[in-house]
Amino acid sequence: MKFVTYFKNLVYQKFPRFIFRCLTNEERVIYKLNKYNFSMLLSLGDNAISRPILVKGEYEQSVTKVLIKYFKPDLHFLDIGANLGYYSLLVASQCPHAKIYSFEPDEKNFHLFTTSILYNQFQNQIQSYGLAVSDQNKNIVISDLGNGANYGARFTGNNAQELRAYVHGENPYYEEIPAVSLDDFLPDIQIDIVKIDIEGYEPFALKGMVNLLKKNRPIIFAEFAPSNLKFFGKIEPPEFLEFFTNLDYTINLIDRQGQVIAYEQNIDQLIQDFGTYQTHHLDLIFLPLLLPLGEKSESNPV
Numbered sequence: 297m298k299f300v301t302y303f304k305n306l307v308y309q310k311f312p313r314f315i316f317r318c319l320t321n322e323e324r325v326i327y328k329l330n331k332y333n334f335s336m337l338l339s340l341g342d343n344a345i346s347r348p349i350l351v352k353g354e355y356e357q358s359v360t361k362v363l364i365k366y367f368k369p370d371l372h373f374l375d376i377g378a379n380l381g382y383y384s385l386l387v388a389s390q391c392p393h394a395k396i397y398s399f400e401p402d403e404k405n406f407h408l409f410t411t412s413i414l415y416n417q418f419q420n421q422i423q424s425y426g427l428a429v430s431d432q433n434k435n436i437v438i439s440d441l442g443n444g445a446n447y448g449a450r451f452t453g454n455n456a457q458e459l460r461a462y463v464h465g466e467n468p469y470y471e472e473i474p475a476v477s478l479d480d481f482l483p484d485i486q487i488d489i490v491k492i493d494i495e496g497y498e499p500f501a502l503k504g505m506v507n508l509l510k511k512n513r514p515i516i517f518a519e520f521a522p523s524n525l526k527f528f529g530k531i532e533p534p535e536f537l538e539f540f541t542n543l544d545y546t547i548n549l550i551d552r553q554g555q556v557i558a559y560e561q562n563i564d565q566l567i568q569d570f571g572t573y574q575t576h577h578l579d580l581i582f583l584p585l586l587l588p589l590g591e592k593s594e595s596n597p598v
Contacts (some may be wrong), residue, residue, distance in 0.1 A: 323339065323340050323341065324337055324338065324339050324340065324408075325337075325338055325340065325350075326338075326415060327349060327350055329349070329353055329354060330353065331353055331354060332354070332386055332389050332390065333389055334385050334386070334388070334389035334412075334416050334418075335412065335415055335416060336349065336380060336381065336382065336385060336408075336412045337380075337408045337411045337412045337415065338350060338380065338408070339404075339408065342380075345379060345380055345382070346380065349382070355382045356382075356579070357554065358550050358551065358552055358553060358554040358579065359517065359550055359554075359579050360386065360554075361554035362517075362550050362554055362556060362581060363383070363386075363489070363491070363517060364386075364390065366488075366489060366515055367387070367390050367391050368391065368488075369391055369392055369393045369394075370391070370393040370394065370395070371387060371391040371394045371395075371488050371489065372394070372395045372396075372485070372486045372487050372488045372489075373387045373391075373394060373395070373396045373397070373487075373488065373489050373490075373491070374396075374397050374478075374485075374487045374489070374490045374491070374514070375387075375396065375397065375398040375399065375491050376399050376429050376490065376491065376492040376493075376494060376501055377399070377400065377429075377491075377492060377493045377494040377495075378398040378399060378400040378405075378409055378424070379400060379402075379405050379409070379450075379493075380405055380408050380409055380412070381398065381400070381408070381409035381412050381413065381422075381424075383491050384396050384398040384409070384413075384422050384424075385412055385413070385416060385418065385422075387421075388416065388418040388421040388422055389416070389418075391421075393421075394421050395421065395423075395485075395486070396421055396422045396423065397423050397425070397482060397485060397487075398422055398423065398424045398425065399424075399425050399427055399428070399429050400424070400425075400426065401426060401427055401428040401438055401450075401452070401473045401474075401475070402438060402450045403426070403471075405450070406424070406426045409424060410424055425476075427473070427474055427475065427476050427481075428452055428473050428474065428475035428476075428494075428497075429475060429476060429477075429478055429494070429500075429501040429504065429505070430452075430475035430476070430477065430497075430500045430501060430504055431477060431500045431501070431503040431504040432475075432477050432480075432504060433474075433475070433476050433477055433480055433481070434474075434475055435472050435473065435474055435475065436452050436453065436454055436455075436472070436473060436475045437452065437453055437454070437455055437456050437458075437459060437470055437471065437472055437473070438450055438451070438452050438470070438471050438473050439451055439452075439453075439456070439459045439463075439468055439469060439470045439471070440468055440469055450495065451495045451496070451497070451524075451528055452473075452475075452494065452495070452497045452528065453497075453528060456470040462527055462528075476504075477504030477505070478501075478504055478505035478508055479504055479505055479506065479507045479508055480504075482508075483507070483508070485508070486512060487508060487512040487514040488512075488514055488515065489514055489515045489516075489517070490509075490514045490515070490516045490517065490518075491516075491517045491518075492516065492517070492518045492519075493518070493519045495521070495524050495528060496521055496523075496524025496525050496526075496527060496528030496529045497528050497529055498518060498519075498525070498529060498536070499525065499529040499530070499531045499535075499536055499539070500529065502539060506543075509543060510543065513584045514584075515581065515582070515583055515584070516540070516545070516581070516582040517579070517580070517581050517582075518579075518580050518581075518582065519577050519578075519579060519580070520533070520536070520537075520570075520577055520578045520579070520580045521576055521577035521578075522570065522577075523576070524577070533567060533570075534563050534564075534567060537563045537566065537567075538563065540582045541561045541563065544584065544585040544586075545582040545583060545584060545585060546558065546559070546560050546561060546582065546583050546584075546585055547559040547560070547561060547562070547563070547566055547580060547582060548580065548581045548582070548583060549566070549569075549578055549579070549580060550578075550579040550580065550581055556581065566578075
């Protein structure tokens, strides 16, 4: 079994996808991430998440490097926009007594994710929900905007008409899905770390979990994509950052090497620097004001 897994991993790295298909005769593959000792069900048609994992053996190495520093055996982790489940599975593999709450509304991604949960026998650690997260309990619309080969590019809006303006590929799909406010849906959970990446819809999700954030004061990992925030979050980028500073969080940038650059609460400086990075988004970590970078507190000992 180990040889078969190793063979498939090696073949995918060395040969084009069509050869891999001929050798394995499958569109999906269970891939063992040896570095972290867990497996994922991945799709060979997914260029954005599955392929990097198949080639590199992990995903978003810089964010992973920083996230792991805050792990503890009984970590409470909230994953909003779990996608194929990489971060939730990573936490479960490294934190044996973790409690993980994962939300992924896309049906295809959710199927891959929940299959990986069962394969790794992480059912006792990961509680998965095929739901979107928003500012209130309601139905919203999800779409790939015509980019079906990118399993990470699933966009949400209040209605299909709102999303059609941003279609950038052929045959986009639109699906009405249920969304929940976390303050209503899981009002009593404990949270140490939040990871949120929902393609610009973050302002709505955060608005619906303010009480949880105030009560738990978790560390927050979030993507900062100004164009997505404007289009799908209906908010200007500085306002998004102000949400965190108003809750007494500091802003910190995770660079491509996995180093953390502290901005304190200097929103203007981050906005100015964003223009020099020539990238679509930045990876940020928001720390409670009384939790200096790299230190642990009794109230949040992660």
